[in-house]
Amino acid sequence: MTALRLTGLSWEELNSLMEAWGERPYRAKQIWSWLYVKLARDVAEMTDLPAGLRSRLQELSPPLAPQVLAHQLSQDGTEKWLLGLADGARIETVYIPDQDRGTLCLSSQVGCSLSCTFCHTGTQPLERNLEAAEIVEQVTFVRAELTRRGQKLTNVVLMGMGEPLYNYDAVVKAVRILLNGTGLAIGTRKITLSTAGVVPRLVQVGRDLGINMAISLHSVRDVVRDQLIPLNRKYNVQALREAILAFPLKHGRCITWEYLLLKGVNDSLEDAQALVAFLGDIPSKVNLISFNPWPGCTFEPSSRERTLRFQEVICAAGFVTVIRESRGGDIGAACGQLRALGCC
Ligand code: SF4
The missing domain is CATH 1.10.150.530 (DNA polymerase; domain 1)
Incomplete structure (x- = not known):
């Protein structure tokens, strides 16, 4: 049966x-x-x-919630659940509370095939895609937990384990369930999909879902981006930019560019100026992310001073630029630090 x-x-x-x-x-x-x-x-x-x-x-029908294998709470309030799926696969889901909102970082695959060199998940081979139900149940499970405690889940980011655009059908189906106004009713402005740059799917996902789009950029120089995100060898910086220019951006929205600052790799003033030139007149917001080292990784985080200088250049060009403070570092839940999560 x-x-x-x-x-x-x-x-x-x-x-x-x-x-x-x-x-x-x-x-x-x-x-x-x-x-x-x-x-x-x-x-x-x-x-x-x-x-x-x-x-x-x-x-x-099997149970409507995944099995909780472990739960950790950070000093800063960030929570991480290790969830067991019906076939024994394991995923992690992270909840990040803020003053005015609560964001859940969802996984879309078990492992990841893209092997980004700064990402701990990239060291874990792809086991399988998640089903739509397994994506939706991360949200229903955590929202039920939070509701019981009087906390809120207001935003969802598909930035966890896996490349969401490589599990396209299940992700689209799951997001449509999250958006449904008679159910979870999480609005299009409250859901963000982050991709390493699967160019052929970008315009399509914009048309299909109308949610926010975040791109893991990390460099606009192919020679550097090839090293950080091997997918860049297939869809290079120029191809990515062209796809974004064709992206059906809704009025008043912008593209979020995720930029992980790595000491001596992509954090020079020239890198910042090249980023400004790349953004051109694309409505953009830039998130500068500090790197959280993990065992075996050779990258180092940029200094505070260099990060501020980088930010200054981007801000001076008129782009909202946020230094994303690391959350959940003490429980291994911060960006790039997780074994089972990672798309920054
Ligand atoms: S950064 Fe994202 S796409 Fe790259 S290996 Fe990690 S999970 Fe996969």
């Missing part, structure tokens, strides 16, 4: 399923509400469904 992943069904698919089972149309609405408003972890909780329908769903 094939398992029925309720959290992997779109609203339309859930309606079709109820129709195919001869159920009344409002049953889909009830189930959707249990999944995404009441954040049920098991079909057994859906007490307003008729017993027959509930037991049919129970028979087919």
Whole structure:
């Protein structure tokens, strides 16, 4: 008997399923509400469904939440969960609370095939893509945890383990479930997809989802970017820029460029000026990220002074430039530091 992943069904698919089972149309609405408003972890909780329908769903549906294998809480409030999936695969999900928002960093694959040299996840080979349900359940699981404590999950970033655009269909399906206004209702402005630069998918994802786009850039010189992100050998800096120029950016939005500052690699004033020239008139925000070393990695973080000088150059050119303070470093949850997470 094939398992029925309720959290992997779109609203339309859930309606079709109820129709195919001869159920009344409002049953889909009830189930959707249990999944995404009441954040049920098991079909057994859906007490307003008729017993027959509930037991049919129970028979087919695995638990609605991943298994928690470990949970760590940082001094700065960042939390990391190691989650076990049905086939034994493991992923990590990180929650970063701020004054006015709570951001969840999601994984889209188990491991990653891109081997970015600064990223700890890049040392973990790709095991498999996550299913849409496994992406959605990271959100429902953490939101349920937070709701119980009176905390909020307001934003989602697809910056965890894996390259989201290499798991395109599942990611698009999952994000559409997160966006659905009668369920989780996380708006397009509150969801950000981060990519290492899968050029052929960029315009398409902009059209399909209309969410925020972040690009792991880290250098605008091919000779450097080739070393940091091997995918650059396939889609170089120029190809990436052209794809972004064609990106269907919504009014008032901008592209976020993630730039990890590495001592002596990409942090000179010339690098900063080259970045300004690259950005040109693309509506842009730049996130400067400090590098968090991990065992076996030869890169070093840029000094504070160099980081500030780099920021000055980008700001002077009129771009909002934020130095992203490291979060969760004491629990191995910071950017680039994680064994199971990493897309900066
Ligand atoms: S930075 Fe992102 S794309 Fe690159 S290896 Fe890490 S997880 Fe994969």
